[in-house]
Amino acid sequence: MTDVEIRPITPDDDFDAQLDLGQRAFGVYSTQQKEGWLRVARLRASEGLFLGAFAGGVPAGAAMLHDMRQYWLGNPVDCAGVASVKVAPEHRGMGIGRQLMTELLGLIADRGYPLSALYPATVPIYRSLGWELAGAKHEFTIAARSLRELQPPDPQAATESQQTPRITRATPDDVSRVINAIGRSHLAARDAGPITWDEGPARQWLERPDLYAYLAAGVEEGDGFAAYRWAGGDTRELWVERVHATTPQALRALWSVIASNASVTRTVRGWTAPGDPFWWLTAERDATISRRAMWMLRVVDVPAAIAARGFPPGVSASVPMRTNDWARPANAGRWLLTVADGKGTMIPNGSLSSPDPLTLGPRGIAALYAGVSVATLHMSGLASGGTPEAGAQLDAAFAATPFMVDDF
Numbered sequence: 001m002t003d004v005e006i007r008p009i010t011p012d013d014d015f016d017a018q019l020d021l022g023q024r025a026f027g028v029y030s031t032q033q034k035e036g037w038l039r040v041a042r043l044r045a046s047e048g049l050f051l052g053a054f055a056g057g058v059p060a061g062a063a064m065l066h067d068m069r070q071y072w073l074g075n076p077v078d079c080a081g082v083a084s085v086k087v088a089p090e091h092r093g094m095g096i097g098r099q100l101m102t103e104l105l106g107l108i109a110d111r112g113y114p115l116s117a118l119y120p121a122t123v124p125i126y127r128s129l130g131w132e133l134a135g136a137k138h139e140f141t142i143a144a145r146s147l148r149e150l151q152p153p154d155p156q157a158a159t160e161s162q163q164t165p166r167i168t169r170a171t172p173d174d175v176s177r178v179i180n181a182i183g184r185s186h187l188a189a190r191d192a193g194p195i196t197w198d199e200g201p202a203r204q205w206l207e208r209p210d211l212y213a214y215l216a217a218g219v220e221e222g223d224g225f226a227a228y229r230w231a232g233g234d235t236r237e238l239w240v241e242r243v244h245a246t247t248p249q250a251l252r253a254l255w256s257v258i259a260s261n262a263s264v265t266r267t268v269r270g271w272t273a274p275g276d277p278f279w280w281l282t283a284e285r286d287a288t289i290s291r292r293a294m295w296m297l298r299v300v301d302v303p304a305a306i307a308a309r310g311f312p313p314g315v316s317a318s319v320p321m322r323t324n325d326w327a328r329p330a331n332a333g334r335w336l337l338t339v340a341d342g343k344g345t346m347i348p349n350g351s352l353s354s355p356d357p358l359t360l361g362p363r364g365i366a367a368l369y370a371g372v373s374v375a376t377l378h379m380s381g382l383a384s385g386g387t388p389e390a391g392a393q394l395d396a397a398f399a400a401t402p403f404m405v406d407d408f
């Protein structure tokens with residue numbers, strides 16, 4: 001095979017060749033998609049977050065990282081989003097993809113990201129390097145008329161009325177307020193899995209000419225944010241990119257803005273979470289989940305990722321563990337995992353004397369981190385050892401239903 005070099009793509013590299021690789025792998029982009037992709041690719045290249053494989057000096061594959069915050073029980077954890085992984089068709093099946101992903105994992109670790117997430121088009125290559133299925137993105141579909149009248153607050157539960165928030169159009173210059181509003185909503189909901197972007201791509205998204213974005217400000221600035229666009233060609237569906245709020249009033253106000261389009265559209269679609277308040281706001285049981293896309297997680301730095309994750313404040317755990325991780329040996333060892341007061345700690349060499357510690361590889365660690373129960377880890381071959389008591393403690397500490405509403 002021709003010599004393959006893996007190296008960071010620099011702003012001086014040939015981006016038309018990179019675009020060509022992308023289109024050969026994922027299909028032809030629209031003019032708008034091309035422009036958007038090139039801007040992000042140049043940004044990531046300037047940050048050293050775009051790796052290329054070159055066979056005989058010619059671009060043969062590439063993969064990109066996005067700088068993200070991923071919320072875990074409300075705590076933002078630095079996360080490298082892996083995107084645009086591809087190898088030119090004539091070079092596939094020769095080991096370039098594995099070489100590229102191995103180098104990318106090293107880059108993620110070097111840049112200090114405790115976590116990495118990706119949407120797999122194919123799972124085995126990522127599993128072999130320690131990523132595991134962890135959460136999902138759910139597409140909802142609802143008849144627009146069902147949104148026109150939202151279910152009012154239950155009078156038997158409502159105690160106080162709050163000021164109705166002010167809704168304003170969000171512009172690209174509001175980018176930090178938008179990121180802040182989204183992050184605050186994930187903190188308030190103690191969400192697991194969703195991400196916020198860095199300012200460059202977030203601003204670019206707000207600059208999309210087909211995006212209509214709104215901020216809600218009530219008692220506090222940044223009470224909520226919603227964005228949608230028209231989709232579906234002649235059928236005029238409304239695609240809800242996101243609705244986030246920290247107060248019930250802001251949530252209702254933002255959904256009302258979306259619902260006000262019901263005279264023009266019959267169907268509203270978007271990404272949401274299975275536990276989103278949306279499911280309890282409609283008067284009829286008209287909303288369905290029409291599609292589900294799973295994403296994978298890699299715990300790149302186990303002690304740092306555990307220290308950064310949120311845990312339920314009232315739960316405590318003390319569990320002897322053994323971890324193996326040939327791709328990131330620093331993660332391997334004997335540990336005592338403790339959880340107390342909402343914080344987790346991996347104590348190295350803790351409880352070395354434990355005769356049968358819970359034993360996990362990187363895939364099991366990723367699944368545990370994402371809230372998969374210890375019984376499921378055992379049954380799917382991702383864990384061995386440990387005691388039923390240890391399993392019960394871990395289940396209570398890590399319980400989560402991770403989701404995302406972003407694509408990358």
Ligand SMILES: CC(C)(COP(=O)(O)OP(=O)(O)OC[C@H]1O[C@@H](n2cnc3c(N)ncnc32)[C@H](O)[C@@H]1OP(=O)(O)O)[C@@H](O)C(=O)NCCC(=O)NCCS
Pocket residue numbers: 025026084085086087088091092093094095096097098099119120121122124125
């Ligand atoms: C998936 C892809 C990046 C793998 O790159 P590659 O150079 O062909 O892969 P390698 O030769 O290094 O093989 C690594 C692993 O990838 C998987 N793989 C290889 N070719 C594959 C293919 N055509 N389709 C799916 N998976 C493949 C195998 O699991 C393989 O592991 P194995 O050799 O132990 O069985 C490449 O096939 C590709 O670009 N596919 C189209 C675009 C795509 O699906 N990208 C992923 C987006 S998330």
